[in-house]
Amino acid sequence: MNREELKAKLKEIIEPYVQNKEALENATEETSLLLDLEINSAHLVDIILDMEEAFDIEIDDENAERMMTIGQALDISEKLLEED
Amino acid sequence: MEANQLLSFEEVLKLLPYQKPFLFVDTLSELSEERVVGHYTFLSSEYFYKGHFKERPVTPGVILTECMAQIGLVCLGIYLLHLKGNHLVQDNLSVAFAEANMRFLKPVLPNTKVKVMAERTFWRLGKLKCEARMYNEDQEEVARGTLAGMINKTG
Numbered sequence: 623m624n625r626e627e628l629k630a631k632l633k634e635i636i637e638p639y640v641q642n643k644e645a646l647e648n649a650t651e652e653t654s655l656l657l658d659l660e661i662n663s664a665h666l667v668d669i670i671l672d673m674e675e676a677f678d679i680e681i682d683d684e685n686a687e688r689m690m691t692i693g694q695a696l697d698i699s700e701k702l703l704e705e706d
Numbered sequence: 707m708e709a710n711q712l713l714s715f716e717e718v719l720k721l722l723p724y725q726k727p728f729l730f731v732d733t734l735s736e737l738s739e740e741r742v743v744g745h746y747t748f749l750s751s752e753y754f755y756k757g758h759f760k761e762r763p764v765t766p767g768v769i770l771t772e773c774m775a776q777i778g779l780v781c782l783g784i785y786l787l788h789l790k791g792n793h794l795v796q797d798n799l800s801v802a803f804a805e806a807n808m809r810f811l812k813p814v815l816p817n818t819k820v821k822v823m824a825e826r827t828f829w830r831l832g833k834l835k836c837e838a839r840m841y842n843e844d845q846e847e848v849a850r851g852t853l854a855g856m857i858n859k860t861g
Contacts, residue, residue, distance in 0.1 A: 683728070
């Protein structure tokens with residue numbers, strides 16, 4: 623999966639947790655999950671669990687805490703997929 | 707109270723961030739990493755019976771939900787946080803109710819002692835999710851649901 627495909631899949635995972643669909647539509651790598659997409663911390667945990675299942679990776683607490691933007695979520699996913 | 711030692715039922719209850727009239731746990735009878743069982747008696751003097759309903763007191767579903775969350779999420783969460791080595795005191799606990807998907811099966815009348823049994827679905831990154839069931843004194847199931855919340859130590 624290249625980065626664009628990964629980004630498309632990530633947006634699919636995030637979609638059910640976002641009220642503002644337009645913000646998600648226009649999201650860039652710099653888009654903040656909590657501030658721009660207004661995802662609360664409880665839903666952020668759900669997204670992390672959904673990512674683990676979809677990408678077959680394990681995201682530990684340290685990596686989870688660094689996942690503030692779309693780009694960071696992609697970086698962490700790519701890194702963990704490579705290690706696999 | 708040393709970290710890593712198991713918390714007693716009384717210690718967990720003492721750490722609950724609630725008080726009357728919004729404390730809905732009297733006792734606990736089972737507590738493990740996976741499961742909690744707690745009890746509460748809805749006395750006829752509870753403040754909400756005066757308004758729900760006029761002349762016909764029935765425990766509101768939101769209060770049943772709260773009771774199930776205080777036992778299934780907060781008591782279990784306190785136990786788990788402590789087990790993970792967090793030193794907890796009264797005011798360093800942050801609790802936020804996040805999700806509830808409930809079914810109410812039978813009315814709960816004043817002076818009913820209920821039992822709540824909750825089983826952990828997952829506990830990750832501060833989020834605790836459980837499946838909870840509530841029973842009356844005749845062991846009839848009165849409510850069930852999936853509950854989730856964020857529970858963390860602050861500072």
